[in-house]
Amino acid sequence: xxxxxxxxxxxxxxxxxxxxxxxxxxxxxxxxxxxxxxxSIVGGSGTGKSVLLRTIVGLNRPAAGSVRVFGEDLLTxxxxxxxxxxxxxxxxFQKGALFSSLTVAENVALPLIEHAGLPAAQAAxxxxxxxxxxxLPANAGxxxxxxxxxxxVKRAALARALxxxxxxxxxxxxxxxxxxxxxxxFDQLILTLxxxxxxxxxxxxxxxxxxxxxxxxxxxxxxKRVLVNDRLEAVAAIDDAWIREYFHGPxxxxxxxxARPGLAQENP
Amino acid sequence: xxxxAAAAAAAAPGxxxxxxxxxxxxxxxxGDWTLAHYLPLAAEVEALRAxxxxxxxxxxxxxxxxxxxxxxxxHALFGSRRLAALVADGAALPAERRALLRAVGEALExxxxxxxxRRGSAVGDVLEHVGRxxxxxxxxxxxxxxxxxxxxxxxxxxxxxPRRWRLTALAANLEKTALDAVPIVALLTFLxxxxxxxxxxxxxxxxxxxxxxxxxxxxSFLREFGVLLTAIIVAGRTASAFTAQIGSMRANEEIDAIxxxxxxxxxxxxxxxxxxxxxxxxxxxxxxxxxxxxxxxLVCMMALDVSPVMFLSRVESNVALRHFLIGIAKAPxxxxxxxxxxxxxxMRVAGSAQSVGEHTTSAVVQSIxxxxxxxxxxxxFCMEMGW
Numbered sequence: 001x002x003x004x005x006x007x008x009x010x011x012x013x014x015x016x017x018x019x020x021x022x023x024x025x026x027x028x029x030x031x032x033x034x035x036x037x038x039x040s041i042v043g044g045s046g047t048g049k050s051v052l053l054r055t056i057v058g059l060n061r062p063a064a065g066s067v068r069v070f071g072e073d074l075l076t077x078x079x080x081x082x083x084x085x086x087x088x089x090x091x092x093f094q095k096g097a098l099f100s101s102l103t104v105a106e107n108v109a110l111p112l113i114e115h116a117g118l119p120a121a122q123a124a125x126x127x128x129x130x131x132x133x134x135x136l137p138a139n140a141g142x143x144x145x146x147x148x149x150x151x152x153v154k155r156a157a158l159a160r161a162l163x164x165x166x167x168x169x170x171x172x173x174x175x176x177x178x179x180x181x182x183x184x185x186f187d188q189l190i191l192t193l194x195x196x197x198x199x200x201x202x203x204x205x206x207x208x209x210x211x212x213x214x215x216x217x218x219x220x221x222x223x224k225r226v227l228v229n230d231r232l233e234a235v236a237a238i239d240d241a242w243i244r245e246y247f248h249g250p251x252x253x254x255x256x257x258x259a260r261p262g263l264a265q266e267n268p
Numbered sequence: 269x270x271x272x273a274a275a276a277a278a279a280a281p282g283x284x285x286x287x288x289x290x291x292x293x294x295x296x297x298x299g300d301w302t303l304a305h306y307l308p309l310a311a312e313v314e315a316l317r318a319x320x321x322x323x324x325x326x327x328x329x330x331x332x333x334x335x336x337x338x339x340x341x342x343h344a345l346f347g348s349r350r351l352a353a354l355v356a357d358g359a360a361l362p363a364e365r366r367a368l369l370r371a372v373g374e375a376l377e378x379x380x381x382x383x384x385x386r387r388g389s390a391v392g393d394v395l396e397h398v399g400r401x402x403x404x405x406x407x408x409x410x411x412x413x414x415x416x417x418x419x420x421x422x423x424x425x426x427x428x429x430p431r432r433w434r435l436t437a438l439a440a441n442l443e444k445t446a447l448d449a450v451p452i453v454a455l456l457t458f459l460x461x462x463x464x465x466x467x468x469x470x471x472x473x474x475x476x477x478x479x480x481x482x483x484x485x486x487x488s489f490l491r492e493f494g495v496l497l498t499a500i501i502v503a504g505r506t507a508s509a510f511t512a513q514i515g516s517m518r519a520n521e522e523i524d525a526i527x528x529x530x531x532x533x534x535x536x537x538x539x540x541x542x543x544x545x546x547x548x549x550x551x552x553x554x555x556x557x558x559x560x561x562x563x564x565x566l567v568c569m570m571a572l573d574v575s576p577v578m579f580l581s582r583v584e585s586n587v588a589l590r591h592f593l594i595g596i597a598k599a600p601x602x603x604x605x606x607x608x609x610x611x612x613x614x615m616r617v618a619g620s621a622q623s624v625g626e627h628t629t630s631a632v633v634q635s636i637x638x639x640x641x642x643x644x645x646x647x648x649f650c651m652e653m654g655w
Binding site: 100101112116118119122125126129130132133137138146162164165192193195196197198 | 302303306310335336337364367368370371372375376378619620622623
C-alpha cells in the first residue's frame with residue numbers, strides 16, 4: 001500500500017527510555033512506523049513490547065525521549081490537542097477490554113456518541129456496520145462480552161477500535177488464544193481492513209504465522225532497543241543468536257514454509 | 269492520484285445534489301463524506317433517496333475524504349445495486365476507495381440479511397422479570413438447602429477421620445475471622461452498650477427507675493445484642509471475604525483444578541472456613557457481651573452515679589445465667605449460616621471479576637437477612653417457652 005515517493009513516517013519514536021524502579025526496559029530506543037504499513041513488533045518475553053505500545057498510545061510516560069505521531073510530539077503537546085491526536089488511534093487490547101456492563105453494540109457506539117456527538121439511533125446504525133466489518137454476525141451486537149467466545153471478543157474489540165475510523169490501529173497480541181483457523185481469519189480481516197480503510201497497523205505479536213502472512217515490516221526488540229526494523233526477509237537474514245532461533249527454529253521454519261515457500265529454503 | 273491529495277483539494281463538508289446537466293439527470297457527490305459531517309449528510313441522503321430512481325448518471329469525481337461512516341451513507345443513497353456498479357466501474361474511483369466501498373457494501377448486506385429480534389411489551393417485560401426473580405429466589409433456597417446438606421455430610425465423613433482434618437487451614441481462618449475481628453467487634457458493641465444505657469437512663473428516669481438501666485443493658489446484651497451485632501458485623505466482614513476468596517479461585521479455574529486433581533473442594537475450602545467461624549463467632553459474641561456491658565457500666569457510672577461494683581452486683585443478683593446461655597447458643601447457628609452462605613456464593617461465581625463482586629454483595633445481604641430472621645424466630649420461641 002505504500003505509494004512510491006509518499007513514504008512518510010506516521011510514528012517516530014526517538015531515544016525513548018522506559019524504566020520501572022531499577023529495571024530499565026527500553027534505553028535509547030528508536031522506531032519508525034510508515035504510513036499504510038503493517039508493522040509487527042517481536043521480541044522475547046519481558047523485552048517490553050507491550051510497554052512500547054502503551055508508550056506510543058500515551059498510557060505510559062517514558063523517562064526520556066520523544067514520541068512523534070503525525071509529526072507532533074505527543075509528550076509536549078497540550079492535553080486538548082493531544083486528545084485530538086489520540087482520537088485517531090484505535091487500540092485493541094490483549095484481552096479485548098470490552099466494557100462488561102455494556103452490550104457489544106453499546107461498546108462500539110460509546111465513542112461515536114461521546115466523541116462524534118451522534119444521537120443514539122445513528123450511533124447504533126454505524127455500530128452495526130463496524131460489527132459487520134469486523135466479521136461478527138448481526139445478532140452479536142445484542143450480546144454481552146461475557147457471552148462471547150475468545151475469537152468473538154477480539155472481533156468485537158476490533159469493531160470498537162474501528163469506531164472512529166482511526167488512522168493507526170494498535171493490536172496487542174491479536175491472535176493470542178485463538179485457534180489456528182480463527183487466527184488465520186483474523187489475520188485476513190486485518191489485511192482486508194488495512195487495504196479498504198487505508199490503516200497503518202502496529203501489531204505486537206508472538207504469532208509467527210501472522211508475521212509471515214500479513215506484515216510488511218518487522219521490528220525486533222532486544223537489548224532494550226529496536227535491534228532491526230526492516231522487511232521480513234532482511235530481518236530473518238541477520239546474524240543474531242535470538243533472531244536465528246526465532247525465525248529459523250522449528251516453528252519459524254514451519255510458518256515460513258507455509259506462507260513463503262522460497263524463504264525457508266534460502267535460509268536453512 | 270492519491271487519497272491525501274484529493275482530500276487536501278476538497279476539504280469541505282460533504283454535499284449531494286441532483287441536477288439536470290446536458291439533458292441528463294446527474295447525482296453529484298462532492299466534499300468530505302466523513303464522520304464529522306455525518307448528521308447533515310444523513311439528512312441530505314434521506315431527502316434525496318425518493319428521487320434516486322430518476323438519476324441517470326452519478327458524478328463522484330469531486331468526492332473528498334471518505335471513511336466508513338461516509339461509505340455507509342453512500343450505500344444508503346445509491347442502494348446495493350448502483351453501488352456495486354460504481355465499484356465495478358474502474359474509472360470512477362481510485363482502487364482504495366473502491367475497496368472501502370466494497371467492504372462496507374458486503375458488511376451491510378450481511379447485516380440486512382439478519383432479522384432484528386422482536387421487542388416485547390412493557391407489561392410483559394415486568395411480568396417476565398417478576399417470574400424470573402421468583403424462579404431465581406426458589407433456586408436460591410433449594411441451592412442453599414442442598415449446600416447445607418452437602419456441608420454436613422462432608423463434615424460427618426471428615427470428622428471420623430482425624431487424619432483429614434485441615435488444622436493449618438483452620439488456624440489460618442481462625443486468625444482472620446476471630447482474632448482480627450476482635451477490635452472492631454469490641455469497639456462497636458462498646459458504643460452500642462453506651463447508647464442503650466443512655467436511652468435507658470433517659471426514659472427510665474421519668475419513672476424514677478433509672479437503676480433498671482443496669483438490667484436493660486445486661487438483658488439486652490446477654491440475650492440479643494451481643495450475638496446479633498457480632499453476627500451482623502461478621503456477616504459483613506467474613507461472609508464477603510469467603511465469597512471473594514472462593515469466587516476469585518473459581519474465576520481463576522482453581523476450583524476446577526482441585527476437582528481434576530481428585531480433591532474435594534468442600535473438604536479443602538468450605539469445611540475449614542465453616543469450622544473456623546463456628547469457633548470464632550461464640551468467642552466474638554462473648555467479647556461483644558463484655559464490651560457492651562462495659563459500655564453500659566461506664567455510662568451508668570457517669571450519668572447515674574452507679575459505681576461499677578454496684579453495677580456488677582446488681583447484674584449478678586438480677587440476671588440469671590440462662591440469658592447468657594440463650595444468647596451464646598445462637599452464635600454457632602448464626603456462624604454456620606453465615607459461613608455456608610459465604611462459601612456457597614463463592615462457589616456460584618461464574619468466570620468474571622464482575623461476577624465476584626455481584627456474589628459478594630449477595631452473600632452479605634443474604635447472611636444479614638437470614639441472621640435477623642432466625643434471631644426473630646428464636647426470640648418468639650423463647651418468649652412462648654417462658655425462658
